Amino acid sequence: MFWSPQTRSHDPRGEVWVGVATQGTEVGDRVDAILSGLNGLPLHEVVAGGGIAAAAAVHSPLLLDHLRSAHDQWRSGPYLDLVGQDRVVPYLFPTPAMTGQMPQHVPSAVHARAGTFGYDTMTLLGPGSWAAIEAAADCARSAAEWVANGQGRVAYALCRPPGHHATTAGYGGSCYVNNAAVAAHTLREHGMARVGVVDIDAHHGNGTQEIFWSRADVLYGSVHVDPGAGWFPHYVGFADETGSGEGADCTLNLPLGEGAGDGPWLAAVERLADWVRGAGCAALVVSLGVDAAADDPESPLQVTQAGYGRAGALLAALGLPTVLVQEGGYHLPTLGDLVGGHLRAYP
Ligand code: SP5
Ligand code: ZN
DSSP states (O other), X not given: OBOOGGGGOOOOOXXXXXXXXXXXXXXXXXXXXXXXXXXXXXXBOOOTTHHHHHHTTTSOHHHHHHHXXXXXXXXXXXXXXXXXXXXXXXXXXOOHHHHTTSOOOOOSSHHHHHHHHBOSSSOOBOTXXXXXXXXXXXXXXXXXXXXXXXXXXEEEEOOSSOXXXXXXXXXXXXXXXXXXXXXXXXXXXXXXXXXXXXXXXXXXXXXXXXXXXXXXXXXXXXXXXXXXXXXXXXXXXXXXXXXXXXXXXXXXXXXXXXXXXXXXXXXXXXXXXXXXXXTTOSEEEEEEOOTTBTXXXXXXXXXXXXXXXXXXXXXXXXOOOEEEXXXXXXXXXXXXXXXXXXXXXXX
């Protein structure tokens, strides 16, 4: 496993959800809850600095600049006095509804610019956020390099904050930089001809899908709760999204109805594994969210801990060099066992 203590330093403090300031769910305590389930896994050194350099291959430099600088600008702007809180939160978004066909400007005022890159009101930037974002990307990068260099076949990156909702030029869904895309890019860079990304987080990984949408060298497949039933990310993650251009048929979405448990969920994981096998992938990235678990507060799926273990066995049976990247999972009492149980299925 690859983990850095800096991943604790991001404290979003809260989320603004449908107009209400709610307690944040993507909290630093998640790190310790996960670590408690990983006793005995050897800890490898995370090389600092490579993560964001690799992220620049899959993200817009403007997004990375914004993430790096926005909180400092907020702190040195009038916001502490004016609004009385120190987290960067967008309030206005340049969607087509507002700007139509007109050219879009990137505002210099940070409370406005935040809406250019941040696409929801739940994904805040605080004083330690950038350090954690960097550390999470470094974990993914180091894990992928370790696998690509043949030092081991399976590596787990305990990334926090998570990444699969981060798009080429946007952040949201508690995600800032796409750690799974960093891992996939790294494996490609080391000559793995084709990389399959399998996303078993309860939510659709719209960011990863968008990043690789038109590419044939990285496949994206996901099982998740049906966004059409009212679940984040709402606009993306439907079964008719299959990729475009060279990436045609390189995206596979398997949305499940609310309340789906081990039976349909494992059947979908098996389909994703078969799809990756049939496509001749040379390496695998698993977006390991454990929020599909029954007692998770953020999704209505009903997967058991045994189900997460069984999913690990299905993916391990591919026999591919594999990088697992931590995504969501919010029920602190069971988080460690869910992640640990999944990882222990890999030989
Ligand atoms: C990485 C990941 O799992 N991101 C999930 C983002 C979805 N967040 C949506 C939050 C919706 C409302 N949460 C309200 C909490 C009340 N229990
Ligand atoms: Zn999730």
